[in-house]
Amino acid sequence: MLRDITLGQYYPIDSVMHRMDPRTKLFGTMVYIVSLFIADSLLVYVAAALFLVAAIRMSKVPVKFMVRGLKSIVVLLLISVSFNLFLTPGTPIFKIGFLQMTWEGVEFAGFMAVRLIFLVLGSTILTLTTTPNHLTDGLEKSLGFLGKVGVPVHEVSMMMSIALRFIPILIEETDKIMKAQMARGADFESGNLIQKAKAMVPLLVPLFISAFRRATDLAMAMEARCYRGGDGRTKMKPLRYETRDRVAYLVCFLYLTVMIGLKIIL
Amino acid sequence: MGIIRAVNLIFDYIRHDEENNKEETNRALSGVSLDIEEGSFVAILGHNGSGKSTFAKLMNGILMPSDGTVYIADMKTNDEEHLWDVRKTAGMVFQNPDNQIIGNVVEEDVGFGPENMGVPTEEIWERVDRSLEAVGMTAYRLQSPNKLSGGQKQRVAIAGVMAMKPRCIVLDEPTAMLDPNGRAEVIKTIHELNKQEGITVLLITHYMEEVIDADRVVVMDGGQVVMDGTPKEVFSRVNELKKYRLDVPQVTELADELKQAGMDLPDGILTIEELVDELAAKLS
Ligand SMILES: Nc1ncnc2c1ncn2[C@@H]1O[C@H](COP(=O)(O)OP(=O)(O)OP(=O)(O)O)[C@@H](O)[C@H]1O
Ligand SMILES: [Mg+2]
Numbered sequence: 001m002l003r004d005i006t007l008g009q010y011y012p013i014d015s016v017m018h019r020m021d022p023r024t025k026l027f028g029t030m031v032y033i034v035s036l037f038i039a040d041s042l043l044v045y046v047a048a049a050l051f052l053v054a055a056i057r058m059s060k061v062p063v064k065f066m067v068r069g070l071k072s073i074v075v076l077l078l079i080s081v082s083f084n085l086f087l088t089p090g091t092p093i094f095k096i097g098f099l100q101m102t103w104e105g106v107e108f109a110g111f112m113a114v115r116l117i118f119l120v121l122g123s124t125i126l127t128l129t130t131t132p133n134h135l136t137d138g139l140e141k142s143l144g145f146l147g148k149v150g151v152p153v154h155e156v157s158m159m160m161s162i163a164l165r166f167i168p169i170l171i172e173e174t175d176k177i178m179k180a181q182m183a184r185g186a187d188f189e190s191g192n193l194i195q196k197a198k199a200m201v202p203l204l205v206p207l208f209i210s211a212f213r214r215a216t217d218l219a220m221a222m223e224a225r226c227y228r229g230g231d232g233r234t235k236m237k238p239l240r241y242e243t244r245d246r247v248a249y250l251v252c253f254l255y256l257t258v259m260i261g262l263k264i265i266l
Numbered sequence: 267m268g269i270i271r272a273v274n275l276i277f278d279y280i281r282h283d284e285e286n287n288k289e290e291t292n293r294a295l296s297g298v299s300l301d302i303e304e305g306s307f308v309a310i311l312g313h314n315g316s317g318k319s320t321f322a323k324l325m326n327g328i329l330m331p332s333d334g335t336v337y338i339a340d341m342k343t344n345d346e347e348h349l350w351d352v353r354k355t356a357g358m359v360f361q362n363p364d365n366q367i368i369g370n371v372v373e374e375d376v377g378f379g380p381e382n383m384g385v386p387t388e389e390i391w392e393r394v395d396r397s398l399e400a401v402g403m404t405a406y407r408l409q410s411p412n413k414l415s416g417g418q419k420q421r422v423a424i425a426g427v428m429a430m431k432p433r434c435i436v437l438d439e440p441t442a443m444l445d446p447n448g449r450a451e452v453i454k455t456i457h458e459l460n461k462q463e464g465i466t467v468l469l470i471t472h473y474m475e476e477v478i479d480a481d482r483v484v485v486m487d488g489g490q491v492v493m494d495g496t497p498k499e500v501f502s503r504v505n506e507l508k509k510y511r512l513d514v515p516q517v518t519e520l521a522d523e524l525k526q527a528g529m530d531l532p533d534g535i536l537t538i539e540e541l542v543d544e545l546a547a548k549l550s
Contacts, residue, residue, distance in 0.1 A: 133370050165370050168412050217365035220328055224358040225368075225426065226350055226382040236377035236390045 009069070009124075010131050016244055017059035017129045022138025024245040025126050028055075031252045032122045035259040036115050041266045044259060045114055051255055052118055061128045069124040070117060077116055084109035136160045141239050147230075154230030162218070170211060177206050267340070269434055269466050270302040270325060270356070274334035277320050277489075294320040296489040297334070302468065302482075304433065307460045309477040309497075310470045312486035313511040318470045321486070322438040325468065326356040339433060354383060357427030359437040363419035363444075372414070372422055373398065373407040379430040390429075397428040400463070401455050417448025421455055428459065434466035435459070441473065449473070474515045478536045485510060502533030517541050 017025070032051065039045055056066060090104030130138070140157035147153045178188065181202050188199050277295040280288055294317045302308050312318045323329040324336050327343040338356045341348040357379075360366045369375030373394050380390045398404045401421040411419060420440050427435055437456065441449040453476050460467045469476065477483055483500040485493035487510045493500050501507070504514050504522040514522070521535040521544075529548070535541050 133374070161370060162368065165368065165411070169364055214362075214365050217360065217362060218368070220323075221358075221360055221366035222368060222378075224326055224328060224353060224360075225379040225430065226353050227378070228350070228382065232384045233381055234384050234386060234390065236374060236381055236387065236394070238387055 009065075009127050011061045011065055011128045013060055015058060015060035015129065017055070017125065019242075019244070020129075020248060021239055021241055021245045022130050022134045023142050023239060024241070024248045025130055026135075026138050026142055028248060028252050029123055029126045031256050033119060035256060036118055036122075038259060038263050039115065040111070040263065043266060044262045045111065047255075047259060047262060048118055052121055055125050056121070059125050059129050061125070065128060066121055066124055069120055073116060073120055077113055080116065081109045081113050084112050132164050133161060136164075137237075137239060154233075158230075166214065169214075170207070173210060174203065174207055177203055268301040269304040269339055270300070270468065271337040272298055272300045272321075272324070272334070273337070274299055275321070275324060275331055275336065276333040277317075277324060277329065278332045279320075294489055295324075298486075298489070298491055300484065300491060300494075302434075302466060304466050305460075305464050306481045307457070307467045307479070308469070308482045308484060309480035310468065310484045310486060311472075311474075311477060311512055316486040316510075317489040318486055319438050320489075322358070322436045322468070322470055325436045326353045326358050328358070350383075354430055355433050357430055357432035357435045359420070359423050359427055359435060359440050361439040361442050363416050363423060366423050367411045367419060367426075370410060371407075372403065372409050372411055375411060375422060376407075376425045376429050379426055383430060393429040393431070394425075397425040400428055400459065401425045415448060416444045417451040420444065420448070420452045424452070424455060424459070428463075428465075432465065434468065436468045436470075438470045439472065440469075441471065441476065449476070474513055478515065485512065497536055498534035500534075501536055 032048075035048060035051075039048055056063065085101055085105045086099045088102050088105035088108050090102035092100045092102050093106070094101055127135070136157045139160075140153055143151075143153050178186075182188070186199060186202055188196070188203070191199070275295050275298040276293070279292040279294055281290040281292070283289040298317070298321060310318050310321070320329065324331055324343065325338065327349050330344045336343045338352045341352050341355070343349070343352050367375050368378050376394045376397055377390050380393050385393065394407075395404075398407055401424050403418065403421050403425060406414060406418065406422075411422060414422065424435070424437075424440075435456075440456075441452050444452065456467055456469060457479065459465050469480065471477065478497050480497055483493070483495065483497050484491055485500060485507070492510060493503065493506065501514055501518045504518065507514050513519075515536060517538050517540070518535055521531050521541055525531045525533075531541075531544055531548075535544065
């Protein structure tokens with residue numbers, strides 16, 4: 001059961017978007033987020049919507065997978081929409097007690113909702129079309145400059161990729177320990193919150209011990225294979241920009257210029 | 267002079283208390299000397315706690331000797347400047363297949379060693395292709411290691427070491443966590459590497475049947491080498507082996523019992539075929 005959890009939400013098909021360099025996709029996502037934050041009129045939102053639709057089509061990921069990502073923000077969406085609806089001052093539409101809905105509120109809440117939805121969809125494209133490994137690689141390379149000011153970029157990205165490798169193993173192990181403790185009469189389900197938390201102790205202790213043992217083993221195995229940090233390391237799969245990446249950068253810049261232009265004109 | 271030379275090797279595990287004072291020392295190896303010839307297949311046997319793993323870890327500088335020296339291809343393992351060459355020369359495969367695979371994709375894991383060594387990209391690919399081919403895992407190269415069986419994971423781990431082009435491989439109970447099929451798979455792979463690539467193999471194991479085909483068997487007990495010879499020589503000393511709490515292969519034990527019961531059989535029978543031949547000759 002627990003082992004069926006898949007990590008990330010990569011959707012494995014072949015598309016231009018999938019083949020694009022992760023750095024390009026990271027950049028594109030960033031540009032898109034920035035553009036959403038400067039957007040403040042209908043036309044600009046239409047432009048953002050077009051860009052998004054184009055990107056979704058290029059990724060070839062079925063729309064229903066995209067929309068699935070929205071489920072997680074429904075609550076957040078509802079809260080922010082209702083706050084905006086009722087708490088924005090302006091010309092009132094109607095009034096219930098101290099709450100009043102205003103025209104400005106409706107407009108603001110509408111934009112707010114669209115902005116949030118676009119934001120989530122935009123970043124979902126990134127995670128649906130990029131494997132976690134690629135994403136880590138892309139982050140390592142894009143943030144490489146931080147290494148010069150002492151941020152351990154390589155180490156952090158190595159940690160991320162090791163975590164990705166071990167999370168499923170640890171989940172499986174949790175499952176095993178849970179069953180072993182249940183066979184000894186442990187009860188993880190009943191009782192109030194505190195009792196449940198207490199019941200977790202016999203689960204967490206062995207899990208931690210085993211995680212530490214694995215960590216020592218792994219460190220030893222890495223050293224035995226000549227690992228000594230990021231310096232002097234070559235890459236089996238170095239990131240390389242292709243024509244499609246250059247085109248994508250160009251499109252992103254154009255898009256951003258248009259968005260800023262629209263904002264200034266309107 | 268062999269590719270691996272251990273001279274009077276002593277190793278103490280030292281436990282420190284909170285103030286970093288020595289609290290307890292535990293002598294795991296007390297004077298081990300071994301000389302292993304290049305290209306040979308050497309098996310190390312020993313009861314739990316006899317110091318086999320400690321010995322293995324000393325072979326590529328994961329542990330440093332408390333006293334004595336290890337030479338790998340004439341380089342001292344405790345020379346700081348040679349450490350990385352030592353690790354390139356003597357690869358290491360561990361017991362737990364899960365805890366030694368670093369990559370999220372099989373081929374990336376195999377490429378991990380060469381990447382660390384700074385091998386150029388094209389050559390990494392060549393090495394990865396060859397190593398996966400050599401262990402018969404090419405078909406799985408794009409899979410996640412989590413989806414492989416234990417035996418397959420161990421073969422990936424062996425490929426990962428192979429890709430570093432070592433001259434010898436030390437395997438510390440690589441089959442301990444595998445089922446019989448996985449075990450046979452891994453042992454076959456190791457033998458092939460030894461025969462075809464000429465890589466020196468140092469195989470630590472608990473399973474007697476894995477030892478029979480070795481060129482040389484070393485038995486350790488209490489941190490010392492207590493027996494050393496060809497499988498035939500070692501297994502002909504059944505009583506001595508029992509003293510070191512080791513099992514002998516079942517056929518060998520049967521032959522030994524028959525001999526003690528008065529039958530005239532040669533020492534060191536290791537396979538069923540051998541025993542059958544001997545008995546057939548006796549009975550006809
Ligand atoms: N990390 C450690 N700290 C302290 N003592 C240790 C440590 N590892 C091993 N020892 C001790 O060193 C001795 C040799 O251990 P070693 O692990 O080398 O044996 P082994 O032959 O590999 O045994 P096994 O067959 O169980 O793997 C044992 O007495 C053990 O208790
Ligand atoms: Mg051991």
